[in-house]
Amino acid sequence: MSTKQTIAIIGATGNMGSGIAKSLSKTNNRLLLFAQHTDKVKSLVEDIKKGNPAAEVEAMECPTNASWEADIILLALPYAAEKEIAAKIKEVANQKIVISISNPLNETYSGLVTSPDTSAAEHLQQLLPNSKVVKAFNTVFAADFANTIIDGKQIDTLIAGNDAQSLDTVSALAKAIGLNPLVAGELPWSRTLENMALLLIQLTMKYNYNWVAGWKVLHN
């Protein structure tokens, strides 16, 4: 694929957003970054360009415009903030891939706020009925993007979604930033994926993994 894809990252200055933005800026993609505080986005853009002057990355002042121009939209937002943004991008996200990376954690990180028969990704799909929602990167910690190999093993990113072409596209993105994409199945698999993130967070706090940890499926 040589035609550059444009990826809008909404919520680009958070830990996850900036981690993904920095990784993706090294790939053959054009990035449009949006976050609430424009000055923070601008300094992130400067930061990325300092390390890689060839990176095509730009700060955007409006999430709707960023998403309108994008081929792929990545929401790097807390679960609670997705509803408001979804309303703003709904029309321009029509038919586009929208990547859901959020985990609907409660305040103490001890459980999920969603009921067991749904997930953050499925909620987002309801809010954006004509978009192709794909769950990905939610089981990966922010620090992992800078180093996708732990203990000599490449971190897996589990992926879920209903549209085969979109799953291929997101898998290719994951591969491009050094992760091993593993498609779990259709979007309801997000429930398991979000619980896996919760478990990884719990284990990390319990055993002091220092927020460098990931899932790896070992197989023959």
Added chain:
Amino acid sequence: MYDLFFRKFNEKVALTAEEEAFVKQYLTPKKLRRKQYFLQEGDVCKSICFVEKGALRAYVLDETGDEHITAFALEGWTLGDLYSFIKAEPATWNIDALEDCELILLSKQAHDELLQTMPKYETYIRLLMTDAYMALQRRTTYMISLPLEERYLAFNQMYPTLFQRIPQHMIASFMGLSAETLSRVRSRISNRK
């Protein structure tokens, strides 16, 4: 966002409000800035684009790296590498934006689903393709049979807005001429008057 798309659609086949809403579900609104690519040679053309605003061109590169413009698209026109779109084979065309554009994309998947589920869409596509084929027939006939001055006048009549808006060297390329030749042709025409 979809105004012109549905105006053009309705000129071919009238849609009810419900049918417009149904078609809309399948459309992808997309902005493209000047000089950005919609498609590059070697990639599969996964969507065709309808121009709501702006202008695009399609071109091929020859062995020496020279560009030959194969098509333009202005507001209300549809463009894509049709061969690549239908056959899912690598495109031979490059398509880029001559101006900032607002496009409506129709993916192959959306196109196939609409063809199967909506007879009015099939009619729309049939008329769109028939128009495109007729334009191609005229253009090919002009290209191989008319002397240069007559060819210029015929093209100018066929695409008046294009000739006003697009730089002359690109018009020359589209007509299979060098910029110098086109300039001589134009001065010979104006000397006639």
